[in-house]
Amino acid sequence: MARVIGDVILDLQNISLSFGGVKALTNISFDVREGEIRAIIGPNGAGKSSMLNVINGVYHPQQGRIVFRGQERRRMNPHEAAAQGIARTFQNIALFKGMTVLDNIMTGRNLMMRRNFLWNALYWGPSRREEIAHRKRVEEIIDFLEIQNIRKTPVGRLPYGLQKRVELARALAAEPSLLLLDEPMAGMNVEEKQDMCRFILDVNEQLGTTIVLIEHDMGVVMDISDRVVVLDYGRKIGDGPPDEVRNDPVVIEAYLGAGH
Amino acid sequence: MIYREAGQFKASYEEDQQIFPIKQDRIVMAALVAAAFFVAPFVASEYWLQAVLTPVLVFALAALGLNILTGYAGQLSLGTGAFMAVGAYATYNFLLRLDGLPFLVGLVLGGLSAAAVGVVFGLPSLRIKGFYLAMATLAAQFFIVWALAKFPWFSNYSSSGIITAQRIEIFGFAFDTPARKYLLTLAIVSLLALVAKNLARTNTGRSWMAVRDMDVAAEVIGIPLMKTKLLAFAVSSFYCGIAGGLYAYTYLGTVEPDGFGLDLSFKILFMIIIGGMGSVLGAFLGAAFILLLPVGLNVLMHTSVGALVPATLASNLELIVFGVLIIFFLIVEPHGLTRLWQIGKEKLRLWPFPH
Ligand SMILES: Nc1ncnc2c1ncn2[C@@H]1O[C@H](COP(=O)(O)OP(=O)(O)OP(=O)(O)O)[C@@H](O)[C@H]1O
Ligand SMILES: [Mg+2]
Numbered sequence: 256m257a258r259v260i261g262d263v264i265l266d267l268q269n270i271s272l273s274f275g276g277v278k279a280l281t282n283i284s285f286d287v288r289e290g291e292i293r294a295i296i297g298p299n300g301a302g303k304s305s306m307l308n309v310i311n312g313v314y315h316p317q318q319g320r321i322v323f324r325g326q327e328r329r330r331m332n333p334h335e336a337a338a339q340g341i342a343r344t345f346q347n348i349a350l351f352k353g354m355t356v357l358d359n360i361m362t363g364r365n366l367m368m369r370r371n372f373l374w375n376a377l378y379w380g381p382s383r384r385e386e387i388a389h390r391k392r393v394e395e396i397i398d399f400l401e402i403q404n405i406r407k408t409p410v411g412r413l414p415y416g417l418q419k420r421v422e423l424a425r426a427l428a429a430e431p432s433l434l435l436l437d438e439p440m441a442g443m444n445v446e447e448k449q450d451m452c453r454f455i456l457d458v459n460e461q462l463g464t465t466i467v468l469i470e471h472d473m474g475v476v477m478d479i480s481d482r483v484v485v486l487d488y489g490r491k492i493g494d495g496p497p498d499e500v501r502n503d504p505v506v507i508e509a510y511l512g513a514g515h
Numbered sequence: 516m517i518y519r520e521a522g523q524f525k526a527s528y529e530e531d532q533q534i535f536p537i538k539q540d541r542i543v544m545a546a547l548v549a550a551a552f553f554v555a556p557f558v559a560s561e562y563w564l565q566a567v568l569t570p571v572l573v574f575a576l577a578a579l580g581l582n583i584l585t586g587y588a589g590q591l592s593l594g595t596g597a598f599m600a601v602g603a604y605a606t607y608n609f610l611l612r613l614d615g616l617p618f619l620v621g622l623v624l625g626g627l628s629a630a631a632v633g634v635v636f637g638l639p640s641l642r643i644k645g646f647y648l649a650m651a652t653l654a655a656q657f658f659i660v661w662a663l664a665k666f667p668w669f670s671n672y673s674s675s676g677i678i679t680a681q682r683i684e685i686f687g688f689a690f691d692t693p694a695r696k697y698l699l700t701l702a703i704v705s706l707l708a709l710v711a712k713n714l715a716r717t718n719t720g721r722s723w724m725a726v727r728d729m730d731v732a733a734e735v736i737g738i739p740l741m742k743t744k745l746l747a748f749a750v751s752s753f754y755c756g757i758a759g760g761l762y763a764y765t766y767l768g769t770v771e772p773d774g775f776g777l778d779l780s781f782k783i784l785f786m787i788i789i790g791g792m793g794s795v796l797g798a799f800l801g802a803a804f805i806l807l808l809p810v811g812l813n814v815l816m817h818t819s820v821g822a823l824v825p826a827t828l829a830s831n832l833e834l835i836v837f838g839v840l841i842i843f844f845l846i847v848e849p850h851g852l853t854r855l856w857q858i859g860k861e862k863l864r865l866w867p868f869p870h
Contacts, residue, residue, distance in 0.1 A: 350729070
């Protein structure tokens with residue numbers, strides 16, 4: 256399937272965010288187009304994770320506008336962001352440790368589950384049908400990410416690389432239109448990284464999901480992303496296609512040159 | 516038949532979603548339940564029915580209630596005794612003041628009253644966690660027991676707040692013998708255990724566990740924290756309220772506010788620690804274990820082994836064993852007896868070829 260990059264679906268304008276005295280983000284603007292893979296790079300502490308947290312409503316910027324699918328908002332809570340089709344993974348894995356892989360992924364579908372606890376108490380009729388229907392969809396995701404053999408394992412017992420994959424599965428279970436990935440390949444070996452790269456590309460191509468991704472591995476970023484935003488000390492210092500960004504002297508000075 | 520799931524292929528997700536996906540488990544469970552209903556009432560003595568089996572069921576229900584809140588939803592509570600008291604006293608007052616109210620309706624109203632009180636005292640959980648939340652529920656514990664003793668209206672102006680359970684009659688049938696009371700308790704507890712299992716395996720239970728394990732991620736996924744926590748408080752307190760009603764009506768017959776004090780709350784907390792956090796089976800194992808331990812120790816003390824134990828130690832043996840067990844489970848096996856049971860089953864599944 257040929258990839259189609261559409262119109263802007265997420266537009267961030269002049270976002271500023273600070274914690275007490277610490278300015279995490281200063282006057283940052285960029286946009287994300289439908290169907291693209293948009294990377295955010297920058298040195299440690301540059302404000303990349305904060306940026307994702309602003310997009311899905313975990314942090315509320317002091318200044319700026321966010322326009323998502325034509326709707327402007329100033330602040331939004333994470334629940335609303337999820338309801339609008341934004342899903343994400345975390346830099347430090349945020350799985351539900353005591354639950355199995357299957358249950359973790361099933362939680363990703365909670366917004367689509369309509370039956371309340373009284374129906375569930377009976378586990379009868381509509382409640383049962385709903386569980387089974389969602390289980391089927393979740394099994395498709397499990398097949399897609401090739402984690403069939405661990406579906407009944409408590410996630411706490413899985414190695415790091417697999418946990419990252421389960422977290423991606425949980426985000427995908429929500430069938431998001433915008434997927435935010437915070438360092439999905441951090442701490443992985445080469446082989447795991449390749450797998451994860453392939454999954455991200457498959458999600459983007461086959462499901463048409465728009466992806467915003469933070470990644471430190473420059474090789475990966477240059478390979479898979481359509482456009483790259485570069486942050487440094489909470490400011491935007493570069494924005495464009497990978498080739499352009501890679502050759503931008505300001506970016507090289509701030510980031511690529513500094514040992515990376 | 517060898518205990519194994521091999522060969523039992525699940526043809527559909529429906530089969531895989533069953534409470535006991537392995538056939539042998541289903542058979543054992545069915546046999547246990549059948550024995551509890553059809554054998555125990557006829558072979559067990561009145562003493563066993565009244566002083567052992569009925570309280571084990573009542574405490575298992577209370578432990579189940581606490582396990583929903585603490586084990587599944589991760590909200591620590593020390594107010595279990597108080598929520599039971601609300602159930603007992605509310606049932607008493609509904610039956611007393613509404614003429615001709617059927618017993619079961621009174622009991623459910625008692626449970627709902629406890630649920631309402633539970634939600635009110637659960638409100639702090641929206642802002643505070645862990646130790647501080649435990650303190651807030653502790654306040655509920657003291658306040659409710661105090662209020663029940665302080666305002667004579669609750670006990671229909673009896674002395675020091677004592678209430679005596681009315682006769683239980685359902686559709687003209689009187690539950691007035693230990694065997695009948697046991698059966699009534701068993702029926703209610705079995706039903707509520709099934710409901711708990713259903714909640715646990717569906718979206719409701721997953722939301723509770725998600726909030727327990729990582730509330731930020733739960734929120735980002737779209738699980739509403741406030742609703743989920745308060746629902747856990749409501750359902751948990753409902754279970755404790757029903758347990759309190761049964762405690763007064765099918766177990767003791769006469770109760771006073773002080774009987775629902777902090778030691779009761781702790782006793783039930785110990786049950787879920789020993790039985791297993793976040794497990795329906797654990798509530799039953801924990802309740803049975805803690806209530807049967809004194810009986811077992813007593814028997815042991817009357818054997819030749821017991822004669823070797825010095826008298827001063829013997830009188831404190833129960834406390835010592837409790838203390839050691841709780842420390843053991845807290846440190847070594849937080850999932851309690853249930854986990855030990857599962858490990859046993861996993862071994863059995865491999866037996867006789869462990870490699
Ligand atoms: N919740 C918070 N409270 C206070 N300061 C914060 C908070 N979150 C982020 N910061 C600060 O904001 C700045 C940007 O942090 P952020 O996590 O966004 O960086 P990052 O680019 O993701 O870094 P890394 O590559 O290390 O993940 C840092 O100085 C950090 O200390
Ligand atoms: Mg980060």
